[in-house]
Amino acid sequence: MAVCKNCGATLCADEISVFLKLVSREAKTYLCKQCLADTFHCDTALIDRKIEQFKRNGCLLFTLGVQKNE
Template sequence: MEECYYCKKALSKDDKALCKKLLGKKIKQFFCREHLAEVLDTDVETLTAKVEQFKEEGCTLFL
């Protein structure tokens, strides 16, 4: 199971997929939603909305 690079929190499937979608499929370091928000200078609510958007669009990373 993947864990956040910063805080070592276990990642959900959606968090891992979100990292791949926003940072690139070949990334080696994954982040929890809170730390991904910091890395991308945004907020958790925006990232959560993006997860739902990608799912609705049928992104295969979120299956």
């Protein structure tokens, strides 16, 4: 199971996907929603909106899901 590289929280697939979209497609370590919001100095609600937006746009990272470290 992937964990946040900052706080160690267990990550859900959406958190990994949004990190890949917003930060880097090459990322091997990720941040949870809260730490990502802190990094961007924004609200976690904005991250949630981004996740919804990417899903609506049919982004493959979200529709396929990210299943790493099985």
